[in-house]
Amino acid sequence: MTGVIEARTSVVLADGRELFYFDDEPGHDRTASDTRSLHRPAGGAELRYDRLTGEPVLVAAHRQTRTVSAAGGDCPLCPSRPGHPTEIPAGDYHVAVFENRFPSLGGPVGGRCEVVSFSSDHDRSFASLSDARWLTIGRAWADRTAALSAVPGVEQVFVFENRGAEVGATLSHPHGQIYAYPYLPPVQAAVLRTARAHRGCLLCSIVEEQVAGPLVVAETEGFVAFVPVAARWPYEVHIVPRGCVPYLTDLDDDDLAELMCLYGDVLRRFEDLFGDGETAYMACWHQPPLNQTDLAHFYVQVFTTRRSADRWKFLASSESGAGAFINDVRPEAAAERLRNVPKPEPR
Ligand SMILES: [Zn+2]
Ligand SMILES: [Zn+2]
Structure with a gap:
């Protein structure tokens, strides 16, 4: 495995999804492997069009079973600890980006959904992070924008954050998402x-x-x-x-x-x-x-x-x-x- 001393490391999760670590500086070993036995959930999204407005609607019924409101102990975005593997195999990290386990896009619909964790610290918010971390997050977004723009059929790369339960964030761990839409959103x-x-x-x-x-x-x-x-x-x-x-x-x-x-x-x-x-x-x-x-x-x-x-x-x-x-x-x-x-x- 190369990349140990780089500021960007890529690994593959147990169910085949990609995960990328972006560090504030090089020199961290992020090569820990995913110890879970994990299978991709069955079913995917379906893209339909509203006859009245012509606007696209994604039907993603498989998302009804996704992880919601995990308390600190079983948060999927916290680093893995012995006996408590999460979505992020490393014991510590700066920024981690990985394919969403319950995506609204991908499969036959095309496009891709990624999750971006801004910190290993469950209790931080984006605004409370350091200038150095903000830059690492910006570099991660630029890296993913380049990669997702090259995915066949993608028409827009949309980076976003929902912060707080009132606007629909299902996890309180500081994180955002990236949707690579295979159509032009309204x-x-x-x-x-x-x-x-x-x-x-x-x-x-x-x-x-x-x-x-x-x-x-x-x-x-x-x-x-x-x-x-x-x-x-x-x-x-x-x-x-x-x-x-x-x-x-x-x-x-x-x-x-x-x-x-x-x-x-x-x-x-x-x-x-x-x-x-x-x-x-x-x-x-x-x-x-x-x-x-x-x-x-x-x-x-x-x-x-x-x-x-x-x-x-x-x-x-x-x-x-x-x-x-x-x-x-x-x-x-x-x-x-x-x-x-x-x-x-x-x-
Ligand atoms: Zn967490
Ligand atoms: Zn201009």
């Missing part, structure tokens, strides 16, 4: 239509025309984090490169480090938005669809459905039925609140 299809009708780069125009002081939450030389003019969600931030950058793989290490620090800062503001450090959020990395040239600028979307300390936004008839969003918080007020989240003690 939001990207809509953005692509708008981009095609626009002369020049849509996201460059948005940054130039709509991102003014009252909407800006935080910024660096190369990136800006702002509340969109017509935000759908009570608190929503987009992080956009100031220059045209299509994919994570197009950033050099310095730019990636700068972006990941701004991203970590935005997530920290969301977590602390109501003073309890527990605001659930969703974070979505919208990389352009592959094999097209009309949309060549990625953006990151972070949002929460929490609209006050004790109230959550529910997607009721207007939103769920008509697709017509009503936002109870003025975007300029949301930006001010996010700007004013107190800075934490130095980590």
Whole structure:
């Protein structure tokens, strides 16, 4: 086995799935093997299309039996201990990426679902990790973006995190996921239509025309984090490169480090938005669809459905039925609140 001294190690799990370790620095032995006897669950997802809207729907009934809400003792993302093997064979790790055991994609449908564990520490959150770890996570996402973009049939590589039970996270261990869609999801299809009708780069125009002081939450030389003019969600931030950058793989290490620090800062503001450090959020990395040239600028979307300390936004008839969003918080007020989240003690 090679790769012991590299910062990236790949192993194969007992049921044949791939797992990749990404370390903050080289020199760690991550070659421990999976001691479980494990078989892939039967059944897979099915892709159907809604006749009324033309939109794709994945039917994934096998996911009903997946692991939910594991307590610390039997968490599948904690490192393996003697007598307690988990999804991650090593006794310690920095970042681990592996194929989802209960995937929504893959098999006859095509595409692939991966899980990204941000830390071996069950009780951390993304926002509380070090700058070095944020960069390792960014490198892992870029590595997987490159690999998944090369999978035949994949049309978009979508990196995301659901943090908190209120937004559907079934495990509390700090982790995200990557979906390599074998079709264009509806939001990207809509953005692509708008981009095609626009002369020049849509996201460059948005940054130039709509991102003014009252909407800006935080910024660096190369990136800006702002509340969109017509935000759908009570608190929503987009992080956009100031220059045209299509994919994570197009950033050099310095730019990636700068972006990941701004991203970590935005997530920290969301977590602390109501003073309890527990605001659930969703974070979505919208990389352009592959094999097209009309949309060549990625953006990151972070949002929460929490609209006050004790109230959550529910997607009721207007939103769920008509697709017509009503936002109870003025975007300029949301930006001010996010700007004013107190800075934490130095980590
Ligand atoms: Zn855990
Ligand atoms: Zn652009």
